[in-house]
Amino acid sequence: MLYDVYRVGKAICKTNNSDDKLLVPETPRNITNVISLCFKRRGEEVIYTGIDITDYNVDMAHKYLLRTGSSRGTNHGPSAQLTEVDKTLKIKIAAWFKDLQSEKSDENDQNLISQIYQLISDNQKKMEDYINENMPKGKGIKNLLTVKVDGKFPADVELFYQCYSDKIRRKLIGEDNHKGTCCLCGKKSVYLLPKVDVFKFYTLDKPGFISGGFQKEDIWRNCPVCISCEPILREGKKYMLENLGFNFYGLRYYLIPSSTFNQDLQGILVDLLENISAKSFSFKEGAAKEIDSLSDDIFDELAEYRDVNSFRIIFFFKKQSAERILLDIKDIFPSRFRELYSAKYKIEEIYNSIIDEKFNFSYFREFLSKSDNKMNKNDLDNNFLSLTKDIFTGEKLSIETLLPHYMRNIRHAFLNDEKFYATTLHAWIGVNYLYEIGCMDYRRENFMEGNLKEMLSPYSAGLDTDVKRALVLTGVLVRKVMNIQAKELNGSTHFTSKLKGLKMRQSDVQGLISETVNKMNEYNSYSKASREIVTAISEFIFKSPTDWKLSIDEINFYIVGGMSLSKKIYDGLNVKPNEEEE
Numbered sequence: 001m002l003y004d005v006y007r008v009g010k011a012i013c014k015t016n017n018s019d020d021k022l023l024v025p026e027t028p029r030n031i032t033n034v035i036s037l038c039f040k041r042r043g044e045e046v047i048y049t050g051i052d053i054t055d056y057n058v059d060m061a062h063k064y065l066l067r068t069g070s071s072r073g074t075n076h077g078p079s080a081q082l083t084e085v086d087k088t089l090k091i092k093i094a095a096w097f098k099d100l101q102s103e104k105s106d107e108n109d110q111n112l113i114s115q116i117y118q119l120i121s122d123n124q125k126k127m128e129d130y131i132n133e134n135m136p137k138g139k140g141i142k143n144l145l146t147v148k149v150d151g152k153f154p155a156d157v158e159l160f161y162q163c164y165s166d167k168i169r170r171k172l173i174g175e176d177n178h179k180g181t182c183c184l185c186g187k188k189s190v191y192l193l194p195k196v197d198v199f200k201f202y203t204l205d206k207p208g209f210i211s212g213g214f215q216k217e218d219i220w221r222n223c224p225v226c227i228s229c230e231p232i233l234r235e236g237k238k239y240m241l242e243n244l245g246f247n248f249y250g251l252r253y254y255l256i257p258s259s260t261f262n263q264d265l266q267g268i269l270v271d272l273l274e275n276i277s278a279k280s281f282s283f284k285e286g287a288a289k290e291i292d293s294l295s296d297d298i299f300d301e302l303a304e305y306r307d308v309n310s311f312r313i314i315f316f317f318k319k320q321s322a323e324r325i326l327l328d329i330k331d332i333f334p335s336r337f338r339e340l341y342s343a344k345y346k347i348e349e350i351y352n353s354i355i356d357e358k359f360n361f362s363y364f365r366e367f368l369s370k371s372d373n374k375m376n377k378n379d380l381d382n383n384f385l386s387l388t389k390d391i392f393t394g395e396k397l398s399i400e401t402l403l404p405h406y407m408r409n410i411r412h413a414f415l416n417d418e419k420f421y422a423t424t425l426h427a428w429i430g431v432n433y434l435y436e437i438g439c440m441d442y443r444r445e446n447f448m449e450g451n452l453k454e455m456l457s458p459y460s461a462g463l464d465t466d467v468k469r470a471l472v473l474t475g476v477l478v479r480k481v482m483n484i485q486a487k488e489l490n491g492s493t494h495f496t497s498k499l500k501g502l503k504m505r506q507s508d509v510q511g512l513i514s515e516t517v518n519k520m521n522e523y524n525s526y527s528k529a530s531r532e533i534v535t536a537i538s539e540f541i542f543k544s545p546t547d548w549k550l551s552i553d554e555i556n557f558y559i560v561g562g563m564s565l566s567k568k569i570y571d572g573l574n575v576k577p578n579e580e581e582e
Contacts, residue, residue, distance in 0.1 A: 001328055002199075004256050004312055006184045006229060008244075009236025022231045023165055025077065025155070026068065027061035033136045034064070035082065036148045037093070037127065039116055044108075046115035046149075048123055051130050056144060063153035064146045065164045069171075074099060076171075077164040078154050079146035085131050086124075088145055094120045100163055109159050116147070169227060182226035184233065190226040198233050199323055241318075248388075249365040251315055251326070251381065258310040258331060313392065315385055327385040332392050340391070343436040347429060350458045354568055355425050361388075363430040366423075367405045373412070380405070390439050397439055399431060399462070403553040406431075410560055411502045424564045427557070428459075435461035452536055455572035459565055467548045468558050470540035473533050474509060475562020476569050477516045483566075484525045495519060502556040506548050509555060513537060529573040 036052040065077025073091070080092035097117035101110065120127070135143055146154060154160040169191075181188045225233065244254045311334075315327040347359050368384035370377075383405070390397045406427040413420040434440045440462065456463075456472070463469045482493045498515055500508060517534060520526040548555070 001312070001314065001325075002196075002223065002225075002233065003184060004258060005236040005240055006233045007236070008239055008256055009232040009234070012239050013232055013235055022227060023168055024231075025062050025064065026066045027058060028066070028081070029058055031056040031058075031061075031081065031142050031144045033141065033143045035131060035135060035143050035145050036153075037120065037146070038148045038151075039119065040150055041112070044111060046112060046119065048119040051127065051134075052148065053134060053136070060153070063155040064144060065154040065160065066144065066146075067164070067168065069167075076167045078160060079144060082131075082135070082143040082145045085128050085135075089120070089124060089127060089131075093145060093147065094124070112149075112159060116149075180224050182229055183224050184229040185226065187226060187228075190228070192224045192226055193230055196223050196225045196230065196233070198230065198237055245316075248315075249361060249384075250369070250378065251385070252317070254314045254316055256312050256314065258312050315388075326381070327389055329389050329392050336392065336394065339437060343433060346436060347433050350432075351425070351429055354565070355422070355429070359429060359433065363426045363433070364388075366426060367402070367409050367430075371405075371408070391434070391437065394438055396441065397434070399440060400551065400554070402431070403551070403557055407502065407553045407557060410557075414496075414499075414502055414560075421564050424560045428561045428564055432459070432461045451573050452532055452569075455569050456565075459561075459568075463558075465544070466540040467544040467550065470537045470544065471509065471555060471558035472562035472565070473537045473540070474513055474516075475559040475564075476566040477530065477533055477537070477562075478512065478559065479563040479566035480530060480570060481516045481519045484520065484523050488523050499559075502560065503552055504556055504559070505552060506550070506555065509559070510541075529570055532573065533569075 032055070034052075034054050034056050036054070038049045038052055040047050040049050064079040066079040066081075067076035068080075069075045074096045075092055078093055078096045080088050082088050094117060097113050097120065100113045101117060131145075147160075149157050149160075154164065178192050178194070179189050180192050182190055182192065240254050240256055244256055246253055246255065310331040313327075313329040313332060314325060317324045317326050344359050351359075364387055365384055368380045368387065371379055387397070387402075389395070410420070410424055410427060412418070413423040431440070456469075460469070463472060478495070478499070482495050485495050486493050495515075498512055504512065513534070517526065517530075520530055
């Protein structure tokens with residue numbers, strides 16, 4: 001993942017000199033004035049010439065070499081925001097020169113540093129008084145204290161810039177620095193950072209860092225990144241967070257080019273990514289055309305390159321300073337996006353006469369958010385993310401992993417009369433979609449003839465055994481009985497008690513079929529269509545093993561699926577709803 005983010009950073013960096021990124025000074029916009037301690041060289045002698053107070057210019061801010069360090073120590077350059085005059089002058093400015101006296105071996109450098117430090121020490125009281133008396137004051141006024149030598153600000157004084165650069169590098173590399181091969185740029189014998197903290201999920205306080213031999217001082221071996229690549233990685237992360245992030249049903253994901261992309265073409269790919277809407281993978285209107293265009297453009301532009309063909313999706317959680325990767329999906333091909341949309345359109349075409357909705361990932365999310373509706377926070381995010389990964393990668397999954405969640409919500413809706421059929425259809429259509437995109441396997445075969453086959457066939461994904469078909473048709477029959485009873489009893493449907501809260505076992509279902517026939521006869525509503533359905537159920541059960549080997553959730557899922565399809569099946573049998581047998 002780090003390499004992919006590095007590639008993005010490499011593509012969007014405006015300069016190829018990565019050291020420039022590493023050494024960029026801070027350029028605050030809230031500073032109003034600059035107070036400069038002025039010095040002048042006369043041969044080998046340095047003299048103090050006074051103090052300048054000028055307006056702050058953000059376009060010149062880089063010249064001050066402002067880069068904050070320790071709150072109780074010096075900054076990286078000889079500049080600091082002015083707080084208390086005496087402390088700022090002593091701790092941030094004078095101490096900066098004092099610390100450098102023992103570091104510079106060159107005699108001329110040593111002479112300049114020592115003389116400036118001595119001049120500040122000798123004139124400190126005079127400097128403090130002048131600043132206190134003349135510095136701008138008032139609401140919104142913020143002053144910067146710096147130095148000038150021969151009229152030049154620190155960035156234009158070669159010695160000062162070198163000292164500034166050395167301090168930053170020393171902080172990043174550490175005193176006990178290491179040389180080796182960078183895992184990002186591949187350069188050998190370069191200085192490596194002791195710790196890469198671009199992403200906060202990289203920690204050193206937990207066991208398991210094998211490459212470092214469980215020793216903190218050797219932990220740099222886990223992720224050897226050189227000082228030149230660190231700022232590029234940081235720029236890549238910044239760009240990812242600001243430009244490549246999208247919302248996804250209460251979660252946040254980032255779409256980045258895979259490391260298989262050619263580095264020279266990263267700029268093209270970043271431009272393409274900027275054109276993807278935030279609706280990409282939620283299947284909302286307008287997203288499909290963009291994904292198709294993205295896929296086609298990539299293959300058109302990069303057809304001659306063999307190493308370009310995939311994307312990466314990262315579900316990334318960030319709260320204040322904490323960062324955590326929830327899911328990392330690698331190698332998603334543009335052709336997979338087309339497959340997902342093709343299946344979406346097919347599912348919508350099949351069910352558009354039953355439910356007036358467009359299919360989207362909410363069909364999964366509503367079952368994989370909370371295990372109890374009374375909970376304040378989601379506890380099934382990991383389940384939803386796992387399913388999302390299977391969908392994008394085409395990995396196989398078992399319906400048994402979903403049914404407990406589906407049936408929990410369906411039972412609740414059934415018992416509380418809360419959108420039972422809509423909830424059931426969402427679950428049923430979602431499972432059909434998973435079959436359609438290849439995440440679930442089933443045997444596609446002809447299992448009946450006549451009108452009933454024609455009506456049930458479009459909705460038969462996953463019905464690869466006779467007992468499953470029998471259960472669906474039982475559900476079709478059950479809802480028909482409930483509709484008849486509601487008409488006869490002014491809306492009352494006592495027959496729902498026969499469903500035992502949708503926790504029926506095999507023996508319950510076998511008795512249920514007889515109950516439906518009896519009720520239809522009781523209301524003189526045993527139609528030709530119903531007889532055809534009952535005959536098909538009997539044939540399927542007769543051909544099935546004695547032990548169905550289905551869980552309670554499976555048995556009831558197929559029955560409620562049939563209940564949601566009942567009206568469509570009956571309407572398609574070309575028989576009037578209340579037509580009776582002669």
